[in-house]
Amino acid sequence: MATSGISRNSDVVKYYCCTICETERSVEVDADFYCKTCLKYFCRTCIHSHKQHRRWFNKKSPYGTDKIMKWPLSKKMETSLLTCVIHKGEKLTMYCTDHSHLCCSKCVELNHR
Known part of the structure; x- marks a missing residue:
């Protein structure tokens, strides 16, 4: 579909x-x-x-x-694309150049310092 x-x-x-x-x-x-x-x-x-x-x-x-x-x-697709896969409900707000990865604030704090 x-x-x-x-x-x-x-x-x-x-x-x-x-x-x-x-x-x-x-x-x-x-x-x-x-x-x-x-x-x-x-x-x-x-x-x-x-x-x-x-x-x-x-x-x-x-x-x-x-x-x-x-x-x-x-809007549903936009929300889905901008939501962190690991921390559901968190919006992707940053890009880690070292890992080439979109991150939410929790990801940055834990894995992308």
């Missing part, structure tokens, strides 16, 4: 969730489309109502998963 990945805890993480399902229904559903005009992600169900509500719908937008490289980085 192009929109999900395996987290460091071996749980499935939905990096791109349908904006409508998440905000209005409090459910995490994989996004299948991104609308660059609305700046929202849509699942297959919600994209149909989106198309009907937008008469001036641009055929180049939304982007499907085949053009996922054009999708912006989601």
